[in-house]
Amino acid sequence: xxxxxxxxxxxxxxxxxxxxxxxxxxxxxxxxxxxxxxxxxxxxxxxxxxxxxxxxxxxxxxxxxxxxxxxxxxxxxxxxxxxxxxxxxxxxxxxxxxxxxxxxxxxxxxxxxxxxxxxxxxxxxxxxxxxxxxxxxxxxxxxxxxxxxxxxxxxxxxxxxxxxxxxxxxxxxxxxxxxxxxxxxxxxxxxxxxxxxxxxxxxxxxxxxxxxxxxxxxxxxxxxxxxxxxxxxxxxxxxxxxxxxxxxxxxxxxxxxxxxxxxxxxxxxxxxxxxxxxxxxxxxxxxxxxxxxxxxxxxxxxxxxxxxxxxxxxxxxxxxxxxxxxxxxxxxxxxxxxxxxxxxxxxxxxxxxxxxxxxxxxxxxxxxxxxxxxxxxxxxxxxxxxxxxxxxxxxxxxxxxxxxxxxxxxxxxxxxxxxxxxxxxxxxxxxxxxxxxxxxxxxxxxxxxxxxxxxxxxxxxxxxxxxxxxxxxxxxxxxxxxxxxxxxxxxxxxxxxxxxxxxxxxxxxxxxxxxxxxxxxxxxxxxxxxxxxxxxxxxxxxxxxxxxxxxxxxxxxxxxxxxxxxxxxxxxxxxxxxxxxxxxxxxxxxxxxxxxxxxxxxxxxxxxxxxxxxxxxxxxxxxxxxxxxxxxxxxxxxxxxxxxxxxxxxxxxxxxxxxxxxxxxxxxxxxxxxxxxxxxxxxxxxxxxxxxxxxxxxxxxxxxxxxxxxxxxxxxxxxxxxxxxxxxxxxxxxxxxxxxxxxxxxxxxxxxxxxxxxxxxxxxxxxxxxxxxxxxxxxxxxxxxxxxxxxxxxxxxxxxxxxxxxxxxxxxxxxxxxxxxxxxxxxxxxxxxxxxxxxxxxxxxxxxxxxxxxxxxxxxxxxxxxxxxxxxxxxxxxxxxxxxxx
Amino acid sequence: xxxxxxxxxxxxxxxxxxxxxxxxxxxxxxxxxxxxxxxxxxxxxxxxxxxxxxxxxxxxxxxxxxxxxxxxxxxxxxxxxxxxxxxxxxxxxxxxxxxxxxxxxxxxx
Numbered sequence: 002x003x004x005x006x007x008x009x010x011x012x013x014x015x016x017x018x019x020x021x022x023x024x025x026x027x028x029x030x031x032x033x034x035x036x037x038x039x040x041x042x043x044x045x046x047x048x049x050x051x052x053x054x055x056x057x058x059x060x061x062x063x064x065x066x067x068x069x070x071x072x073x074x075x076x077x078x079x080x081x082x083x084x085x086x087x088x089x090x091x092x093x094x095x096x097x098x099x100x101x102x103x104x105x106x107x108x109x110x111x112x113x114x115x116x117x118x119x120x121x122x123x124x125x126x127x128x129x130x131x132x133x134x135x136x137x138x139x140x141x142x143x144x145x146x147x148x149x150x151x152x153x154x155x156x157x158x159x160x161x162x163x164x165x166x167x168x169x170x171x172x173x174x175x176x177x178x179x180x181x182x183x184x185x186x187x188x189x190x191x192x193x194x195x196x197x198x199x200x201x202x203x204x205x206x207x208x209x210x211x212x213x214x215x216x217x218x219x220x221x222x223x224x225x226x227x228x229x230x231x232x233x234x235x236x237x238x239x240x241x242x243x244x245x246x247x248x249x250x251x252x253x254x255x256x257x258x259x260x261x262x263x264x265x266x267x268x269x270x271x272x273x274x275x276x277x278x279x280x281x282x283x284x285x286x287x288x289x290x291x292x293x294x295x296x297x298x299x300x301x302x303x304x305x306x307x308x309x310x311x312x313x314x315x316x317x318x319x320x321x322x323x324x325x326x327x328x329x330x331x332x333x334x335x336x337x338x339x340x341x342x343x344x345x346x347x348x349x350x351x352x353x354x355x356x357x358x359x360x361x362x363x364x365x366x367x368x369x370x371x372x373x374x375x376x377x378x379x380x381x382x383x384x385x386x387x388x389x390x391x392x393x394x395x396x397x398x399x400x401x402x403x404x405x406x407x408x409x410x411x412x413x414x415x416x417x418x419x420x421x422x423x424x425x426x427x428x429x430x431x432x433x434x435x436x437x438x439x440x441x442x443x444x445x446x447x448x449x450x451x452x453x454x455x456x457x458x459x460x461x462x463x464x465x466x467x468x469x470x471x472x473x474x475x476x477x478x479x480x481x482x483x484x485x486x487x488x489x490x491x492x493x494x495x496x497x498x499x500x501x502x503x504x505x506x507x508x509x510x511x512x513x514x515x516x517x518x519x520x521x522x523x524x525x526x527x528x529x530x531x532x533x534x535x536x537x538x539x540x541x542x543x544x545x546x547x548x549x550x551x552x553x554x555x556x557x558x559x560x561x562x563x564x565x566x567x568x569x570x571x572x573x574x575x576x577x578x579x580x581x582x583x584x585x586x587x588x589x590x591x592x593x594x595x596x597x598x599x600x601x602x603x604x605x606x607x608x609x610x611x612x613x614x615x616x617x618x619x620x621x622x623x624x625x626x627x628x629x630x631x632x633x634x635x636x637x638x639x640x641x642x643x644x645x646x647x648x649x650x651x652x653x654x655x656x657x658x659x660x661x662x663x664x665x666x667x668x669x670x671x672x673x674x675x676x677x678x679x680x681x682x683x684x685x686x687x688x689x690x691x692x693x694x695x696x697x698x699x700x701x702x703x704x705x706x707x708x709x710x711x712x713x714x715x716x717x718x719x720x721x722x723x724x725x726x727x728x729x730x731x732x733x734x735x736x737x738x739x740x741x742x743x744x745x746x747x748x749x750x751x752x753x754x755x756x757x758x759x760x761x762x763x764x765x766x767x768x769x770x771x772x773x774x775x776x777x778x779x780x781x782x783x784x785x786x787x788x789x790x791x792x793x794x795x796x797x798x799x800x801x802x803x804x805x806x807x808x809x810x811x812x813x814x815x816x817x818x819x820x821x822x823x824x825x826x827x828x829x830x831x832x833x834x835x836x837x838x839x840x841x842x843x844x845x846x847x848x849x850x851x852x853x854x855x856x857x858x859x860x861x862x863x864x865x866x867x868x869x870x871x872x873x874x875x876x877x878x879x880x881x882x883x884x885x886x887x
Numbered sequence: 888x889x890x891x892x893x894x895x896x897x898x899x900x901x902x903x904x905x906x907x908x909x910x911x912x913x914x915x916x917x918x919x920x921x922x923x924x925x926x927x928x929x930x931x932x933x934x935x936x937x938x939x940x941x942x943x944x945x946x947x948x949x950x951x952x953x954x955x956x957x958x959x960x961x962x963x964x965x966x967x968x969x970x971x972x973x974x975x976x977x978x979x980x981x982x983x984x985x986x987x988x989x990x991x992x993x994x995x996x
Binding site: 010032034058059068070072 | 913914915932933934937938939941942944945946947948950953960961962963968970
């Protein structure tokens with residue numbers, strides 16, 4: 002009953018405000034009248050009686066306000082009123098509102114967009130069982146710069162046996178397959194994984210079942226699991242796919258099931274087959290092809306596991322120094338493994354965009370401060386009229402919040418429009434980048450919450466300074482004194498100067514960062530590839546072993562010779578050739594080698610070189626310079642003297658000053674030598690990417706060393722993209738059943754390799770320009786306001802004889818001092834920020850003095866430009882008018 | 888004039904409820920009545936009285952109605968509700984205990 006009545010009353014108070022207000026007035030009016038009557042009765046004149054009654058009440062407006070507060074619904078009423086009031090204030094100053102909303106929208110929008118990518122990639126839940134315990138296990142060797150790479154089957158068996166930190170350890174390796182009998186032959190990225198590999202990941206097929214340990218053995222009937230993509234396309238989502246027989250590499254396989262749609266570990270794999278490791282392979286410590294996945298024991302952390310393995314290795318190495326290969330084990334958490342090379346750029350972009358957001362906050366705070374300084378008098382009047390400080394504070398907060406909400410909403414729209422642009426960070430058709438597959442960046446609840454959270458945060462950040470400032474003003478004094486004299490306005494102008502300093506400092510950090518990244522990108526772009534990528538088309542194939550068996554190399558030889566001959570005569574083709582691994586494509590296999598007279602090293606510790614195979618015309622086609630000796634010729638055939646070429650890196654590293662031409666390389670073992678005579682030295686080629694170091698390479702002629710991975714390269718005088726069909730026809734005219742893995746112009750491949758770098762470079766530059774523009778607006782706003790504030794002072798100065806040049810110098814000097822302070826602080830910040838950028842830098846020192854000074858000069862120049870307009874306005878002040886103004 | 892801080896916190900509510908328990912009255916009359924009954928010791932100013940009335944009304948202890956007073960003016964009459972009476976009994980008991988306790992300490996010896 003009481004609650005109901007109370008509720009009804011509150012609703013009345015809320016929704017029939019004017020009525021309630023009239024009632025309140027009437028009620029208090031009654032008091033005043035009665036009190037006045039009393040004073041009159043005690044002998045006062047009616048006029049002074051009324052004044053005495055009002056004095057007794059202690060301010061009728063204050064009493065009203067306290068009554069409103071006492072109702073308990075006041076806060077809702079007030080909030081609504083505050084919002085309405087805030088809205089009116091924002092509409093009254095459209096210039097301020099538009100600039101502030103735009104600034105906030107850009108800051109919040111950019112931050113939200115980058116966050117949506119971070120969330121979609123780095124924070125997305127992994128679809129695996131307890132992914133925190135899954136690690137990729139790699140070998141690293143000082144001889145190969147400690148870069149993680151595949152391990153030998155022998156290492157795998159040893160680690161599985163003795164490590165003690167793994168609950169389970171599983172082998173896998175690349176296994177490309179050609180699918181036939183389902184329309185055109187199709188080259189599939191295949192992956193051979195042991196049965197427990199899939200159990201470690203904890204994935205279940207969407208149709209059918211995984212294979213068992215019994216099916217994962219050599220010599221049993223072969224089985225396969227299909228990817229969702231392969232099942233949907235080639236097999237038309239056949240619901241009865243399980244049990245179906247398919248032909249892979251000419252052998253029959255039974256389809257056991259289809260993996261779920263999101264399952265893409267490793268990325269782009271289309272078919273999984275049993276690894277079927279033989280017992281004999283576990284004695285092989287030479288061939289590094291096994292990629293290992295492990296699940297840590299429950300309760301064992303990554304650091305503990307790594308430490309345990311390090312200790313174990315040190316023990317074994319100490320006990321058997323003669324067999325120590327120097328190999329070390331590197332554990333990489335699954336999350337990092339999947340994020341690959343995108344993790345660091347994303348985190349860098351997130352911090353860069355965070356700086357932009359901070360600048361946007363500082364900017365809005367500066368604008369709000371300048372505007373509130375104009376309202377100093379209004380605030381004083383309202384305080385005098387009975388507004389409580391709390392109420393004023395709430396009004397400012399409501400205004401800030403309103404502004405931030407509009408800015409945040411606009412920012413969300415910007416982010417929505419912008420995320421698809423960010424997909425350029427993920428060129429999914431590029432096989433040589435180690436980045437996760439991302440086809441869309443969802444704007445989900447998490448992103449929305451994030452945007453809301455940073456909107457609140459910005460409101461707090463830019464709203465706090467004006468509030469503190471306004472609270473510092475005193476009711477009476479603000480009314481009496483002109484704004485220029487009061488202590489509050491001195492505080493306000495100081496805080497505005499501080500904000501400009503902050504903005505300049507933050508912008509300088511971003512500007513130097515962007516400068517370093519862009520300079521690095523240019524270096525990478527212009528890095529000498531070692532070959533001419535323009536006007537070259539590449540066609541990659543993998544020969545199916547059933548039709549091109551390793552023990553019958555004649556077929557492979559004939560195929561390559563015939564295809565190259567056919568391609569050579571295509572209209573517009575200048576020359577055609579073939580190699581095994583394309584430059585920039587990142588694939589590699591290595592071969593151990595020994596120099597004549599060199600003592601045989603310990604097993605696995607000898608020098609290694611990347612194993613490359615070429616047709617005679619390859620150097621000419623790719624325009625790779627020949628430094629010494631000769632290139633391969635048609636005379637270098639099978640059965641003839643075995644010849645090899647080396648690259649400059651190998652020549653420098655192992656032959657130093659002596660001439661390698663004519664020397665011999667043992668590409669077999671110490672006990673069973675296989676000698677190849679060096680006939681020439683070729684220039685270095687970027688094999689792994691423009692920003693990656695070149696390895697030592699050994700080239701051998703295809704005819705003497707047939708290889709089942711082939712990339713044909715054609716140099717032409719026309720657009721290579723237009724020649725794709727013709728080139729493919731030339732291949733199929735020799736063997737119509739060959740599946741083409743990829744045809745791509747080499748300059749496109751070169752450009753795609755730089756996709757992540759280009760995207761991060763573009764984005765960070767964009768952020769820096771945005772920061773610079775925001776800082777300029779901020780400086781302009783503060784300077785323009787300072788000139789208005791000092792109009793009288795300037796007028797006095799000019800009346801006393803100051804020249805226009807003096808005034809100009811004074812105002813510019815003020816701007817310059819703030820900028821300089823910002824630059825000094827910013828340089829310190831930039832030093833810290835550039836360290837963070839290290840992974841995006843290439844041949845550019847993080848402390849590059851040129852870029853640091855250039856960024857400072859640009860910033861100072863822009864700041865002076867932004868202060869120049871207000872300064873010029875100051876010189877046009879008419880002293881007479883300025884003095885009369887007050 | 889007695890400012891709200893001069894009255895023990897919550898005492899004003901008790902006094903207002905007590906006055907209204909005697910009979911419904913308007914704001915001015917409540918103040919006058921308190922003054923009169925306390926022999927001019929307690930003087931409640933409008934700055935405390937009216938907010939207190941609104942607070943009590945909002946809480947549902949008292950209700951209000953516009954009506955015409957004996958001197959023919961339109962005034963807001965407050966009257967105590969059933970829950971208000973219960974509240975008064977409880978507060979009065981509390982006050983008795985509290986003031987008795989304080990007195991027993993202050994006037995001992």
